[in-house]
Amino acid sequence: MKAEEYMARGESVLLHTYNRTPIVFDRGEGVCLYDIEGKRYLDFAAGIAVFGLGYHNPKFDAAVKEQVDKLIHTSNLYYNVPAIEAAEKLVKATGMDRVFFTNSGTEAIEGAIKTARKYAVQKDGRTDHEIIAMNHSFHGRSMGALSVTGNPHYQQDFRPLIGGVRFAEYNDLDSVLTQVTDRTCAVILEPIQGEGGIYPADAEFLRALRKLCDERDILLIFDEIQCGMGRSGKMFACQHAGVQPDVMTVAKALGNGLPIGAFLTTEKAASLVPGDHGSTYGGNPLVCAGARAVLDIFESEDILGHVCEVGAYLWDKLELLREKYPIIKEHRGKGLIQGLEFRESPAEIARAAIKRGVILITAENNVIRFVPPLIIEKEHVDEMAEVLEESIKE
Numbered sequence: 001m002k003a004e005e006y007m008a009r010g011e012s013v014l015l016h017t018y019n020r021t022p023i024v025f026d027r028g029e030g031v032c033l034y035d036i037e038g039k040r041y042l043d044f045a046a047g048i049a050v051f052g053l054g055y056h057n058p059k060f061d062a063a064v065k066e067q068v069d070k071l072i073h074t075s076n077l078y079y080n081v082p083a084i085e086a087a088e089k090l091v092k093a094t095g096m097d098r099v100f101f102t103n104s105g106t107e108a109i110e111g112a113i114k115t116a117r118k119y120a121v122q123k124d125g126r127t128d129h130e131i132i133a134m135n136h137s138f139h140g141r142s143m144g145a146l147s148v149t150g151n152p153h154y155q156q157d158f159r160p161l162i163g164g165v166r167f168a169e170y171n172d173l174d175s176v177l178t179q180v181t182d183r184t185c186a187v188i189l190e191p192i193q194g195e196g197g198i199y200p201a202d203a204e205f206l207r208a209l210r211k212l213c214d215e216r217d218i219l220l221i222f223d224e225i226q227c228g229m230g231r232s233g234k235m236f237a238c239q240h241a242g243v244q245p246d247v248m249t250v251a252k253a254l255g256n257g258l259p260i261g262a263f264l265t266t267e268k269a270a271s272l273v274p275g276d277h278g279s280t281y282g283g284n285p286l287v288c289a290g291a292r293a294v295l296d297i298f299e300s301e302d303i304l305g306h307v308c309e310v311g312a313y314l315w316d317k318l319e320l321l322r323e324k325y326p327i328i329k330e331h332r333g334k335g336l337i338q339g340l341e342f343r344e345s346p347a348e349i350a351r352a353a354i355k356r357g358v359i360l361i362t363a364e365n366n367v368i369r370f371v372p373p374l375i376i377e378k379e380h381v382d383e384m385a386e387v388l389e390e391s392i393k394e
């Protein structure tokens with residue numbers, strides 16, 4: 001059957017919530033995807049910053065297959081070894097104390113919000129606590145996460161959202177200070193804004209937020225769902241500033257394609273107790289065997305060292321393009337989460353690159369976002385940069 005026929009069948013049954021690129025993918029290998037007609041695509045999107053270790057990674061695949069044959073699900077009424085071991089590794093990698101596994105990023109945000117509210121309610125018994133979130137942030141599509149997502153376009157048709165959310169300017173401490181009240185229970189932000197257009201937080205800003213939150217006993221929540229898991233060149237982007245949150249959310253690359261997320265808390269912020277929160281699937285043995293393998297591979301294969309090296313190489317390549325083409329306004333990012341901001345919408349450029357076999361995705365504010373698999377090599381960066389340049393010229 002031809003791609004057109006599959007696409008037509010898809011459009012007749014799938015809810016139309018995406019304007020999909022007209023490609024039907026069939027399989028992946030390393031940093032490349034192949035469509036059902038066998039055409040190769042170099043992937044600089046990694047399924048939206050998910051496939052950190054690449055497609056068909058032998059160690060990861062073997063670990064998942066082994067678990068499929070053993071045990072896939074039991075519920076959280078019991079213990080399972082992959083969840084315990086994945087949690088131990090994640091606690092070590094984040095410097096946090098406790099983990100709750102979810103099925104997605106947005107659910108991790110829900111857990112973080114509930115943690116903050118419960119923490120505050122225990123302190124003063126009030127039920128009108130507020131959260132400060134950032135403009136241009138993205139935290140997910142469920143109602144709680146949507147409520148702290150600073151993008152009116154995503155919110156407008158779904159009101160009323162959860163109450164008590166105030167928005168501040170990213171990287172602007174004064175703006176945050178004007179939103180603090182005696183009811184503030186949390187400040188939530190991405191250490192590098194992803195969907196919003198690849199804006200890294202200033203180290204000073206993160207340190208000042210830490211100090212503010214310590215002084216006022218407010219929980220600091222870092223959403224590391226996109227920028228974490230090695231993408232920035234450190235395991236978590238907040239580690240560039242040496243700032244530790246009270247609550248951290250992780251997902252995307254954690255499962256290398258398996259649906260798993262997590263929120264982590266310090267011992268002090270571990271406010272949720274039996275009855276407060278739950279998930280039927282969350283942290284089941286299958287996805288946790290995947291996450292455990294991911295965290296093992298990070299250690300055994302020095303993924304972070306590789307990200308730093310190839311990330312610097314990508315930076316230099318994109319700088320050359322920025323200098324050469326005035327249509328490029330700014331270049332931002334760290335490691336293998338970088339963005340080029342254009343003076344007009346780069347959607348056509350991204351489309352042209354995909355036609356030439358390189359998958360590029362955009363973000364808000366006229367940005368092309370580069371979030372390839374973390375195992376990408378310099379030769380792939382060269383190939384992408386060449387195709388991007390041709391696409392800009394066109």
Ligand SMILES: *Cc1c(COP(=O)(O)O)cnc(C)c1O
Binds near residue numbers: 140190195225252261
């Ligand atoms: C993708 C993303 C989310 C939502 O994750 P889902 O798994 O799509 O629910 C939340 N926060 C950030 C920073 C993200 O990039």
